[in-house]
Amino acid sequence: xxxxxxxxxxxxxxxxxxxxxxxxxxxxxxxxxxxxxxxxxxxxxxxxxxxxxxxxxxxxxxxxxxxxxxxxxxxxxxxxxxxxxxxxxxxxxxxxxxxxxxxxxxxxxxxxxxxxxxxxxxxxxxxxxxxxxxxxxxxxxxxxxxxxxxxxxxxxxxxxxxxxxxxxxxxxxxxxxxxxxxxxxxxxxxxxxxxxxxxxxx
Amino acid sequence: xxxxxxxxxxxxxxxxxxxxxxxxxxxxxxxxxxxxxxxxxxxxxxxxxxxxxxxxxxxxxxxxxxxxxxxxxxxxxxxxxxxxxxxxxxxxxxxxxxxxxxxxxxxxxxxxxxxxxxxxxxxxxxxxxxxxxxxxxxxxxxxxxxxxxxxxxxxxxxxxxxxxxxxxxxxxxxxxxxxxxxxxxxxxxxxxxxxxxxxxxxxxxxxxxxxxxxxxxxxxxxxxxxxxxxxxxxxxxxxxxxxxxxxxxxxxxxxxxxxxxxxxxxxxxxxxxxxxxxxxxxxxxxxxxxxxxxxxxxxxxxxxxxxxxxxxxxxxxxxxxxx
Numbered sequence: 001x002x003x004x005x006x007x008x009x010x011x012x013x014x015x016x017x018x019x020x021x022x023x024x025x026x027x028x029x030x031x032x033x034x035x036x037x038x039x040x041x042x043x044x045x046x047x048x049x050x051x052x053x054x055x056x057x058x059x060x061x062x063x064x065x066x067x068x069x070x071x072x073x074x075x076x077x078x079x080x081x082x083x084x085x086x087x088x089x090x091x092x093x094x095x096x097x098x099x100x101x102x103x104x105x106x107x108x109x110x111x112x113x114x115x116x117x118x119x120x121x122x123x124x125x126x127x128x129x130x131x132x133x134x135x136x137x138x139x140x141x142x143x144x145x146x147x148x149x150x151x152x153x154x155x156x157x158x159x160x161x162x163x164x165x166x167x168x169x170x171x172x173x174x175x176x177x178x179x180x181x182x183x184x185x186x187x188x189x190x191x192x193x194x195x196x197x198x199x200x201x202x
Numbered sequence: 203x204x205x206x207x208x209x210x211x212x213x214x215x216x217x218x219x220x221x222x223x224x225x226x227x228x229x230x231x232x233x234x235x236x237x238x239x240x241x242x243x244x245x246x247x248x249x250x251x252x253x254x255x256x257x258x259x260x261x262x263x264x265x266x267x268x269x270x271x272x273x274x275x276x277x278x279x280x281x282x283x284x285x286x287x288x289x290x291x292x293x294x295x296x297x298x299x300x301x302x303x304x305x306x307x308x309x310x311x312x313x314x315x316x317x318x319x320x321x322x323x324x325x326x327x328x329x330x331x332x333x334x335x336x337x338x339x340x341x342x343x344x345x346x347x348x349x350x351x352x353x354x355x356x357x358x359x360x361x362x363x364x365x366x367x368x369x370x371x372x373x374x375x376x377x378x379x380x381x382x383x384x385x386x387x388x389x390x391x392x393x394x395x396x397x398x399x400x401x402x403x404x405x406x407x408x409x410x411x412x413x414x415x416x417x418x419x420x421x422x423x424x425x426x427x428x429x430x431x432x433x434x435x436x437x438x439x440x441x442x443x444x445x446x447x448x449x450x451x452x453x454x455x456x457x458x459x460x461x462x463x464x465x466x467x468x469x470x471x472x473x474x475x476x477x478x479x480x481x482x483x484x485x486x487x488x489x490x491x492x493x494x495x496x497x498x499x500x501x502x503x504x505x506x507x508x509x510x511x512x513x514x515x516x517x518x519x520x521x522x523x524x525x
Contacts, residue, residue, distance in 0.1 A: 037218070040505060093223040105218035108227055112210065141228035148235060 001070070002082045002202040005110050005150070007142060008120035010060030010089025013157040015067070016185035017120065018086040019056065022069050023048050024191045033083075035066040037102035063088050064103040066110055073199040082202035085110065092138045116153075116201045117146040118194075123156040123182065127167030135174050143175055151201045153179040155194065160184040207234055257321035265445065265480075266438040267310055270429050274318065277427070281325050297327065298426055300393060302415065303405035305431025308479030311405045312366065314429070318401075319364045328401065330362035338372040341385040349381040353388040361399050365389075370404035371414035386418065393424060433478025439466050442480050446487045447512065452494075457514040462486075465521055489520035 006014045022030050030051060033043045046054065055062065068085040087110060088103035095101050111117060119142060125131055146152050154175060156168045159182045168182050179197060183190035207213050213230045216222040222230065261267075261274060281297065288294045299322070303311045316333045323331025336356050343349040357365060367373075367389075373382035393402055404411070404425065415422050434442065443462055447454055454462065465486075470478070493516040498504045 090224050092225050094220045098218075098220070101220050102218045104224055105214045105227075108217060108224070108231070109210075109214045137225045138228070141225050141232075145228045145232050148232070 002115045003068075003085050003110075003113060004082055004116040004118060004198060004202060005085045005087060005114035006118045006120055006155075007087055007090065007107060007111065007146065008155075009122070009136070009139065010091065011058070012089070012120045012122040012125075013185045014086050014089070014120055015063050016052070016056045017155065017157060017183070018067070018069060018084055019048060019051055020185045020188055021084065021191060021194070022071060024188050024195070025071055025073070027069075027071075030069050033068050033070075035068070035106075037065060037099075037106040061089055061097075061100050061103075064099055066106060073195065073202065075199050080199060080202055082116075082198075085114065090138050090142065092136055111146050111149050114150045116198065117150040118153055118155050118198075119143060119146060120155040120157050121167070121171055122158050123164040123167030123171065124158040124161035125167065126170050127163035127165065129163065135170065140174075143178075147178065153181065153197060156180055156182045157185055159189055160187045210234060257317050257324055260320070261314070261317045263445075264310060264313065265441045266434055267314070267431070270310070270314055270431065273427070273429060274314075274321070278321065278325065281322075281327055285326075296397075298397075298424070299327065300402045300425045301404070301427040301429060302411060302425045303403055303429050303431060304408040304411045305405075306407060306433055306478065308481035308483075309431035309433060310480060311431055312368075314431075315364055315366045315403050315405070318403075322364075322401065328363055329399065332360075332363035333366055334360040334363060335366045335368060337368045338375075338382065338385075341367070341373070341389075342381045346381075349384040350388045353385045354392065357389070357392040357396070357400065361396060364401045364403055366403045366405060369406045369410075371406050371410040374414055374417060390420065390424065434480055435478070436463075436467055436470050439470075439478070439480065439483050443483050443487055446484060450487075450491065452491060452510050452512050454517075455511050455513050458490075458512050458517050461514045461517045465517070486517070486520050489523055490516040493519040493523075 006017060008014055019030070027048065029045060029047050031043055031045045032051065032055075033041060035041050055067070063086060066085055066087055068083045070081060071084050072079040072081050074080075087107035088100065090104055090107060095104065119139070121135075121139065126135065143152075154171060156164070156171050158164055159168070164182070168180070172180050181190055181194050181197065183194060207216075207230050210231055213222065213227050213234070217224065217227040258274070258278065261271060264271075277299070284294045284297060303315070305311055312333075312335065315335075319328065319331040319333045321331075322328040334356060340356055341349065341353045343352045373385050374380075376382055389402065392400065402425075404414075404421075406414070408430065415425070440459075440463060443466075444454065444459075466483070490512050494512050497513075497516060497519075498508065
């Protein structure tokens with residue numbers, strides 16, 4: 001089964017996107033397969049609402065393993081099945097917590113195995129007035145590496161928030177010749193385009 | 203100076219240990235890739251761009267079939283030497299490689315035919331080396347003239363490869379007026395017309411094949427290679443099962459192995475019509491793997507070990523489902 005891996009910094013909304021996209025494709029209950037960095041696998045079945053409150057939090061590094069759902073996309077007269085994989089947030093340097101470090105290593109390793117990589121940004125944060133750091137080094141390196149490994153595209157998330165348009169512009173002017181999709185995991189804005197794009201790739 | 207990494211596994215480990223930051227790790231990975239070094243994908247992942255599989259090696263991996271292996275080696279040597287003789291301007295025997303395979307179902311006839319296709323491609327005898335498997339129903343038509351047309355269609359599909367006719371004697375089944383005769387005639391003509399781009403293999407039960415060849419005197423001279431596929435014995439069947447299990451990254455528990463042995467022994471001892479049939483062993487193994495999956499899903503709990511072990515219960519459940 002083809003894997004579409006969502007990567008990005010902590011708190012850009014990777015898990016929220018996974019859940020929202022599953023809902024957008026019509027799921028009410030989801031089965032999340034969790035693969036921890038020490039190699040064990042288990043699966044959890046949840047109602048979507050419960051999964052939101054359990055998995056999506058405003059603090060960074062909530063996700064510390066690969067969690068994936070199997071999704072069906074209508075293609076032609078049939079369906080194409082693929083695995084959408086959510087991963088641990090990436091930071092520039094070395095994290096002090098070994099658990100998070102292992103999760104980051106697992107995420108980087110997963111890039112080589114994915115057929116599609118969706119690189120996610122928090123467009124609202126990038127565009128907010130008080131934020132001066134711009135696009136960080138890890139995102140630039142991720143872009144350079146991931147586009148060699150897989151079909152690569154960018155998700156500019158949190159488009160429902162103010163300032164996100166500016167962030168989107170910054171992303172588009174930094175990364176050339178790759179598709180950039182403005183989306184909101186909250187309002188499902190832009191999901192139609194992502195769905196169409198992903199069904200072509202997986 | 204940062205150490206140079208020779209594979210990506212090292213980089214992942216250093217990243218997890220905290221000796222590398224994410225940015226540095228991504229740099230190192232890109233560098234590694236730019237230098238074109240080996241990927242860390244397991245070999246089993248299969249590399250379609252890699253060097254061609256050695257067909258002979260694949261054949262030698264098969265359990266048993268010693269006579270077949272020996273004959274194939276002879277054919278390979280003959281083909282090679284014939285080419286060198288041609289280069290030196292010596293007389294070269296015409297290369298007639300049509301064959302007759304005799305043996306019970308599940309004794310490896312189709313598998314060997316497929317490997318031969320690949321081997322002849324490697325040797326440059328066949329351009330494609332693919333296998334087209336047909337039986338009477340694919341060749342024989344419904345009205346006069348239809349059979350020749352259908353047979354020619356199959357021959358056309360097989361050009362550059364091997365046309366494998368299973369239960370070939372069924373073509374001679376219906377007597378003089380049967381359309382099967384027409385199929386045979388068309389095949390014989392195709393063998394002449396396309397002698398450099400087609401290999402024909404007739405396969406089926408030993409006794410029936412022998413009768414078939416005897417009753418069609420033109421055939422034996424056109425099929426100079428005759429391979430006999432004996433039934434597998436108990437030891438070989440067990441080896442086959444273990445190899446299949448291992449190739450799929452499973453293993454048999456001790457009790458499961460004993461249980462499988464008894465099941466197979468029972469078949470062999472009772473002259474079951476399926477004794478010595480490797481296909482049934484494969485089906486049994488594959489069904490056990492599915493039973494294991496059901497068992498694990500029901501238990502809802504598993505680790506690396508339990509994911510690989512096939513237990514006695516899996517084997518028994520699989521055997522029960524087979525009857």
